Amino acid sequence: MFKGTAASPGIVLGKALVLEHNELVIEKKSISDVDAEVAKLNDAVAISKAELEKVRDKAKVELGEEEAQIFESHLLVLEDPELLGSAIDKVKAEGVNADFALNEIKEMFVGMFESMDNEYMRERAADIKDVTNRILRHLLGVKIVDLAALEDEVVLVAHDLTPSDTATMDKKKVLGFLTDIGGRTSHTAIMARTLEVAAIVGLTDATEKIKDGDFVVFNGDTGEVI
Known part of the structure; x- marks a missing residue:
């Protein structure tokens, strides 16, 4: 039995789908064709932009403008000349691979935002992570995982759910959320209440203890999972 923070009410029983947002393995490499590397980065950004526009349009229809x-704001991050411009400059100046350059710039920006006193600005760090990780996945x-194409009804178990995860998932197939991190005001908790999906957050190690296909029962009012 696990105990977490009750985030969204409801009693759920179903099979677990454990989402592994694996750590992206990024290595520093020297590259000879700088122009090709910059083009690769621009392509990954273009694909990410098209995806996010699709996600935004779907969210407008299913969740509303707000x-x-x-x-x-994610699309604005993609168009931020500071972020992507700095990554391109790094590729050109240091002759390094695009994923390494972008990751270095991401870490710098995220560190800067996370250290701010303002909670709104600290939350922007999560937006930067979400967007740059999307680009990095395309580069690598x-x-x-396509949560829009789930075949069975599942309880999603994740370290955390990104805004993209919650907006694109097939709401008819997702019975509830369980996450390792987060509090009552985290994005996942707010989205769960908006979607009227039961959820528990802050379970610490649910993704390690629960396996794909495990049968789980949980109470979103008390924060208990069996």
Whole structure:
């Protein structure tokens, strides 16, 4: 039995789908064709932009204008000349691979935002992470789990759910959320209440203890999982 923070009410029983947002493995490499590397980065950004526009449009229809705003801010991150411009400059100046350059710039920006006193600004760090990790997955050829194409009804178990995860998932197939991190005001908790999906957050190690296909029962009012 696990105990976490009750985030959204409801009693759920079903099979677990454990989402592994694997750590992206990024290595520093020297590259000879700088122009090709910059083009690769621009391509990954273009694909990410098209995906996010699709996610935003879907969110507008299914969740309303207000919830779709988060994707407008994600698209703004994609168009931020400071962020992407700095990554391109790094590729050119140091002759390094695009994923390494972008990750270094991401870490710098995230560190800067996370250290601010303002909670709103600290939350922007999560937006930067979400967007840059999407670009990095395309650069590295890492598959993104398609939550819009779930075949069975599941309880989603994740370290955390990104805004993109919650906006694109097939609401008819997702019975509830269980996450390792987060509090009552985290994005996952707010989205769960908006979608009227039962959820518990802050379970610490649910993704390690619960396996794919395990049968789980949980109470979103008390924060208990069996």
